[in-house]
Amino acid sequence: MKRHNFSAGPCILPQEVLKQASAAVLNFNDDNLSLIEISHRSKPFVAVMDKAIALVKELLNVPKGYSVLFLQGGASMEFLMVAMNLMKVDGKAAYINTGTWAKKAITEANSLGEAIVLGDSSDKNYNYIPKGYTIPSDVDYFHCTSNNTIYGTQMKEFPHCPTLMVCDMSSDIFSRKVEVSKFDIIYAGAQKNMGPAGTTLVIVKDKILGKTGRKIPTMLDYNTHISKDSMFNTPPVFPIYVSMLTLQWLKDLGGVEVIDKMNQDKADLLYAEIDRNPLFEGTAAKEDRSNMNVCFLLTNSSKEEAFNTMWNESGISGIKGHRSAGGYRASMYNAMPIESVQVLVDVMKKLEQN
């Protein structure tokens, strides 16, 4: 029986994509060679890279003047690369601290200059998104995290920004409409809505680069990768291929607007049950609730064993909360069918009835 996979990441991918990926590991492009044993400069793989880039541009409606890159190192490497590429020597940047990953981004910025923290929700274990701050115009850039996987919060709006705006969209990219032109850099580890772990998507406005006066090591310079179409050195072939397949799946489904509606329906279904059922409570502030990661607690801890047994027996996996937050976390990325969410909701109802 296929599991109902609520894993926070790496996470559920479409079944069709997994089938195509599995087949390509044996025989790619009908060449009787595996996808993972051919040159990344061969025509069939260059076509994969080109298609992946084209799909990102199409699905997110990326305007002219932006480059789309597939890099390595995850969002953690981008924490450094963003600061390296945008922060002037002895420069300043503004951040909001919305959780574990934002904090790590702030640390990297502080290693190269000064990170000014405009808002910080650590006072309530990051269960809300700070608002009402003003971004100074004299900072090199502003950085935010659109969705906080661990705490189940999501920015529903982005602030007015008088400087460059950078966003870590690792856990909600391709899940909803985004006005790319409002941002100067968007980055995302692949392993939520895009593909397997091992590649990082970066969308960067070309003309903002090369202005810091800083000497940037080759591999950390976005211009290195832009000038070589993400092939300065051997790219992570398999993660990029599977990302391309997943983006094609999303396009075939109708694109970001269609999935946005489906994700809203899934979130509405689960949050409604959390709010209705006296045995459960959500942990995130209602107006900041994430459509990707739903964090909740049992109101009665004596029910814990029964609940764990029930969801486990229903074929649900991956809903244990992160160690920093406790409780439960149901991650419902693009590839999760609403039927799996219904299974979870049914278990919650059954627990109440027992």
Next chain:
Amino acid sequence: MKRHNFSAGPCILPQEVLKQASAAVLNFNDDNLSLIEISHRSKPFVAVMDKAIALVKELLNVPKGYSVLFLQGGASMEFLMVAMNLMKVDGKAAYINTGTWAKKAITEANSLGEAIVLGDSSDKNYNYIPKGYTIPSDVDYFHCTSNNTIYGTQMKEFPHCPTLMVCDMSSDIFSRKVEVSKFDIIYAGAQKNMGPAGTTLVIVKDKILGKTGRKIPTMLDYNTHISKDSMFNTPPVFPIYVSMLTLQWLKDLGGVEVIDKMNQDKADLLYAEIDRNPLFEGTAAKEDRSNMNVCFLLTNSSKEEAFNTMWNESGISGIKGHRSAGGYRASMYNAMPIESVQVLVDVMKKLEQN
């Protein structure tokens, strides 16, 4: 028909490994979940990482006091990380320039300090390994490249080294016996003898780290990854899994000593034909000939079309030389059976007879 895959990298992997990898993309560990949609912190994947590390230690006989890491970014990122982690502020390091990759490593060292080039074979398009140099004892480290994929040269011996010794073994690791204790850092992109593109193996002596006085960004600090067992952030799950399978395949075959002999037999077979057949000549100095990448030319360019047609019709792929070297390059990594080399030799003989 399965091709005779002489690709220089990404390159041939064992058929059994490809089959297991393909199956795991659909159903890993009999959990009815794909390998690429589960948490990297789940028990089954942690077991994969542990096994991959244990196999590296066993196959290379890694002494105590060394850490084995699986990182991202390829050898190109290690060019930077080695210098970051070992070069003192305003420090010096010694390099030998044996080709394209060595040169890139030198560039990164020069961005952080001074790279002294002790030997350089660019005068003859890198067709030999410089020898007879003396490594100064007052440099922070010495760096060499064990095998030069593009030019088909290989270091058969490593110099006496009065300082730390670092080696880029990207294209010949696991192909022959290596005395790890002679080195302080060994690194290698996976995509030759170890697995698919997307992870980099680093073997580092723990006690050499943390001595530069340099502030190292989190992701570039080997200690970050050592302290978190290569799971500081989400690792490239699929490339590490396939590397583990490939290392297990090598162990089952008898390990590095057995494959060393097999690689020698393959190299002897092909070089003997190049030396015997008047239509061909090798490009690398005989004493420095690589057992991994055999570079050769046609002595009579009018035979080019006939030769290309013949090897292509025999099911051979990937023997076109690198654009910096021209001619032909037959890469014969661990997973290549000697039967494929024989097919190439037979084509060469047939060309002579025609």
